[in-house]
Amino acid sequence: TQLLEQSPQFLSIQEGENLTVYCNSSSVFSSLQWYRQEPGEGPVLLVTVVTGGEVKKLKRLTFQFGDARKDSSLHITAAQPGDTGLYLCAGASHDKIIFGKGTRLHILP
């Protein structure tokens, strides 16, 4: 069974601080996605990383795919209250998409 472990499970920090969340697996994925989910809504795709070592930036969010394509990180610079939400990583393997349990992020104003 392929598993994606996300850490930390919960994170509550002050506005303006930086943070990193992690997504780790023992399996290799052809691509890895990060989603953000707000209460009562479905997850929304933020980014897809495909190549080992790839780094993608989305404003204050930086996503990195591990060289071996087994892990990924999401770094947020100067967190804002609008960043609050559940962040999910997901790995694509064949036709399946497997999700981690998520990191619940709360940014305090």
Place this chain on the structure above:
Amino acid sequence: DVKVTQSSRYLVKRTGEKVFLECVQDMDHENMFWYRQDPGLGLRLIYFSYDVKMKEKGDIPEGYSVSREKKERFSLILESASTNQTSMYLCASSAVWIMNTEAFFGQGTRLTVV
């Protein structure tokens, strides 16, 4: 914009009822998925389908069945609803891009079984 639409946002059903959750996507995607999401357990795959009339069991198929008669529609069926099936149900679809599979989600159906 890709649109995945689930028929209901909220449902309340009685134990033993047969429940249908409907999902429609308008992007001509081959793959469709049903997940349930529970606190502390994350998103768990119930069933998925990679083509019309094709279905594959996910990680937790017990108590559920699915139907995919048309490419755009994927239905989840609870044959006899039980209280432990109270959950948030999420439908998703994706195209068949081997290197770049991205899932597009519906808004979710929060099902309560009483």
